[in-house]
Amino acid sequence: MQAGQCWQCESPAENNLFCKFCNSLQRPLTDYYAFFGLEHKLNIDNEDLQRRFYQLSKLLHPDRYTRRAQRERDYSLEATAILNDGYRVLRDPVKRAEYILAEQGFEVGEQRAKDVPPELLEEVFELNMALEELVSGASSVRPQLEEARSRFRAMRREADERLGDLYKLWDASGERDSLVAVRGELNRRKYIENLITEVEKALSA
Numbered sequence: 583m584q585a586g587q588c589w590q591c592e593s594p595a596e597n598n599l600f601c602k603f604c605n606s607l608q609r610p611l612t613d614y615y616a617f618f619g620l621e622h623k624l625n626i627d628n629e630d631l632q633r634r635f636y637q638l639s640k641l642l643h644p645d646r647y648t649r650r651a652q653r654e655r656d657y658s659l660e661a662t663a664i665l666n667d668g669y670r671v672l673r674d675p676v677k678r679a680e681y682i683l684a685e686q687g688f689e690v691g692e693q694r695a696k697d698v699p700p701e702l703l704e705e706v707f708e709l710n711m712a713l714e715e716l717v718s719g720a721s722s723v724r725p726q727l728e729e730a731r732s733r734f735r736a737m738r739r740e741a742d743e744r745l746g747d748l749y750k751l752w753d754a755s756g757e758r759d760s761l762v763a764v765r766g767e768l769n770r771r772k773y774i775e776n777l778i779t780e781v782e783k784a785l786s787a
Contacts, residue, residue: 589653599661600641607647607654610661614668614681617661624679624749624764626672635669675745676771679764686758688765699770702777705733709777713784724785731781734774741771 588595590606597616600607615622618634642665647658671677680690709730712723745767752760 590651599638607642607650607657607661609657610664612664614664614672617664617668618672620672622682622685623753624675624682625746625753626678628673631669631672635665638665675742675749676768679745679749679768683761683765683768686761688761690765690768699773702773705730706777709781713780716784727781727785731778731785734778734781737774738771738778741767741774745771 586595586597587593588601588604588606588608591601591604593601593603595601595608597611598608599610599617611617618631618638620626620631620634638661642658642661644655644658644662647655671681683690709727712726712730715723716727745764748760748764748767751757752764
């Protein structure tokens with residue numbers, strides 16, 4: 583059997599999930615967008631994605647393949663894992679952008695969130711001071727921390743709005759500079775998200 587052929591009837595498979603001649607399940611594509619039959623865009627229709635997910639879930643469920651060839655049973659398990667992982671990534675705007683960035687050769691890692699965005703230096707300094715006071719037993723700083731949490735949540739909303747605009751820009755142009763801007767905003771959002779988590783943890787202690 584040559585590459586691009588159905589393993590069962592050796593007809594051209596054309597990267598389809600099912601052979602159009604014998605309907606045998608083929609080795610699934612690992613690219614999430616290709617697996618779901620979607621264009622590589624940062625903005626996607628989540629309702630459409632959900633419909634595709636449910637349709638594929640029914641078609642790929644391992645119970646449908648219990649009496650089929652071992653190869654199809656294996657492909658069903660493999661495809662189901664890709665289906666679930668792909669849906670989890672593509673339905674989340676941040677994970678989706680990180681996936682596209684990695685696909686395009688950008689480094690995407692948690693370590694980038696450790697770099698303090700310059701405009702947040704003063705906010706972070708004041709936050710750390712308040713956290714230290716709270717740890718020392720100074721409950722009087724709780725209102726300050728609650729106010730900080732509100733500010734950081736507002737910043738996260740603003741970051742999401744900016745990301746939405748940047749997603750549209752890349753979808754329209756496909757230019758690498760647009761992805762550079764997306765990565766920068768994602769790193770900033772990730773840092774803000776970490777600050778929110780830190781404050782909420784301190785307030786719930």
